[in-house]
Amino acid sequence: MKRSLGAKPLGLPAPVWVVGSYSPDGSPAIMVVSWGGICCSTPPCVAISIDKTRFSHANIIEHRAFTVNVPSRRHLIATDYLGLVSGATVDKFSATGLTAVKSDTVQAPFVKEFPLVFECRLLQSIDIGSHTQFIGQIMDVKADEAVLDDRGNPVAGKVSPLISSAGDRSYYALGEYLEQAYVPGMALMAEIAAKNGTNEPEPGALAPGEAAPTGTGRRADLQRAGRKSHHEKEMTYAT
């Protein structure tokens, strides 16, 4: 039996992102957001929500651009500080020692010290209530070499992003690597097929699935997973 907690924005896990924009006078501004997430694959888009009273809100509308910067765990102190002061009264770059760099693709600054950056062109502004949701088309992703794997993809364990929890108003670290997408699911499929006396389905012949947990490249994942999914795991739930 679940307890009813009422209508609250307790989404979990939530990111800890730093949004970069230019002020009307051209100076760089940054703020912390936890209300956001990727919202489309084609075109690639990210959504962030900002309280209408915030300093950065007008900046994004003015320049129709913003960046999403992913701080690492080591940037916790500065990132937390960014949520306590307003760019209207404090030069947050100077206070924290962070560095603003002009983006290549959009009229917004990114944070040099943060390992992963999304440069976004404002696509839509959605008035929801206290917050405006800005949908940004990702024009480029930029990353430090140190967080990339040998195929040039950012590895979560190397980025080491912060995670926010509204329920207990706390920051958490990213934990350990668990599984490659589709490997455990393929193993379960094989188990179900065996129980039903049917052949294990070929990955290429699968029914169209629901949204991939990692969003894109499902077929390649399935093919990789299919090659190494022949182990069984017990599935039990505590309720």
Added chain:
Amino acid sequence: MKRSLGAKPLGLPAPVWVVGSYSPDGSPAIMVVSWGGICCSTPPCVAISIDKTRFSHANIIEHRAFTVNVPSRRHLIATDYLGLVSGATVDKFSATGLTAVKSDTVQAPFVKEFPLVFECRLLQSIDIGSHTQFIGQIMDVKADEAVLDDRGNPVAGKVSPLISSAGDRSYYALGEYLEQAYVPGMALMAEIAAKNGTNEPEPGALAPGEAAPTGTGRRADLQRAGRKSHHEKEMTYAT
């Protein structure tokens, strides 16, 4: 110097959420999404994005409702499997042993075994491209007693949500608790004030800040943080 990775939806960290809806025939449907996040505080809203070809897409439009269910780490196998098959051809509840429960507040089922659930009324549908973003007003949050603290708030460490990384197409666990929101930032504020020879600002007298990392209740957080922020930490960045 950052490497340019091109325009890709590599947002990090991303949630691993299971969305519940009712099919036209009234049977419960579930799918995995990683494109989503909280998008407003007042009213409390969560956004999820779903590929237009998916089975659940029409369900949500039909019933103007959905649930967001947060699986724990122990539900990894079943959750991954949900991303491999379609509700058009497979009864995912029967296959995984998960249980659909009718929501109190909206026309959508939630997953009994998952510790944290958001019941949502469809507020807006945003056509972005490959995906439609559904903005749902959170009508109620339901949680297992086991994941609540003594004030009735869900604790991230107890929920133990999965985290998705699109860059390395992998699942990660939630890591360790790091800090209470605003505690490290308040300490840095005090340090900056001391350097500048000004008095440490009173939490209640702070300039309006940017969006709180945990979204709501900033003043209470500040007051709590102000009482225990008088330690100093060194801030260094590797770039």
